[in-house]
Amino acid sequence: GDSVTQMEGPVTLSEEAFLTINCTYTATGYPSLFWYVQYPGEGLQLLLKATKADDKGSNKGFEATYRKETTSFHLEKGSVQVSDSAVYFCALSDPFQGGSEKLVFGKGTKLTVNP
Amino acid sequence: NAGVTQTPKFQVLKTGQSMTLQCAQDMNHEYMSWYRQDPGMGLRLIHYSVGAGITDQGEVPNGYNVSRSTTEDFPLRLLSAAPSQTSVYFCASTLLAGGYNEQFFGPGTRLTVL
Numbered sequence: 001g002d003s004v005t006q007m008e009g010p011v012t013l014s015e016e017a018f019l020t021i022n023c024t025y026t027a028t029g030y031p032s033l034f035w036y037v038q039y040p041g042e043g044l045q046l047l048l049k050a051t052k053a054d055d056k057g058s059n060k061g062f063e064a065t066y067r068k069e070t071t072s073f074h075l076e077k078g079s080v081q082v083s084d085s086a087v088y089f090c091a092l093s094d095p096f097q098g099g100s101e102k103l104v105f106g107k108g109t110k111l112t113v114n115p
Numbered sequence: 116n117a118g119v120t121q122t123p124k125f126q127v128l129k130t131g132q133s134m135t136l137q138c139a140q141d142m143n144h145e146y147m148s149w150y151r152q153d154p155g156m157g158l159r160l161i162h163y164s165v166g167a168g169i170t171d172q173g174e175v176p177n178g179y180n181v182s183r184s185t186t187e188d189f190p191l192r193l194l195s196a197a198p199s200q201t202s203v204y205f206c207a208s209t210l211l212a213g214g215y216n217e218q219f220f221g222p223g224t225r226l227t228v229l
Binding site: 041102107 | 119146148155156157158159160163165173205207209211216217218220221222223
């Protein structure tokens, strides 16, 4: 079945550092890809998404590009802030495996940004 | 709009007890689902529903029951709690339409089974 693999955490950075969180996937069909963020004590929120190859999703300074050739969707931010401290989940939905509403999640990467 | 609400926020059960986790949404979303979140495991789909009266199993359905009598509510029932069900449970909802629509998650219920 479909799966998502993201880099193990935790990741600790200083404010204004560059962030990369790696995410790769395997899928039967042509999935849509997502990054969700979970702030402490809260539910998940959609951070960004991409629905086809070479699409770039972006939001709040975060970016990720859908790379079909490498089956990857790495999350990047040029200058992190303390407020970015959260758990980040890479996820996919595959219309050929249960429909576009079912999400398959990676294990999550905890990011801590120190002042 | 309140979005997706879940009650209770925290719950401690003894092995063998039953309980219902409540989930409600006020966005008129057809699709609702339940996930559990375990350390190092990400989120895994338990059950989902595409509309009132229609439910189906996800990846990890054993030990859980659901029903969907209204569009707004999607309760999750544990009939006989086990320590393996200690987890954080999230409810989510979205519109059913062409392509992908953003899923909205509730704040979660942290369940401990002793």
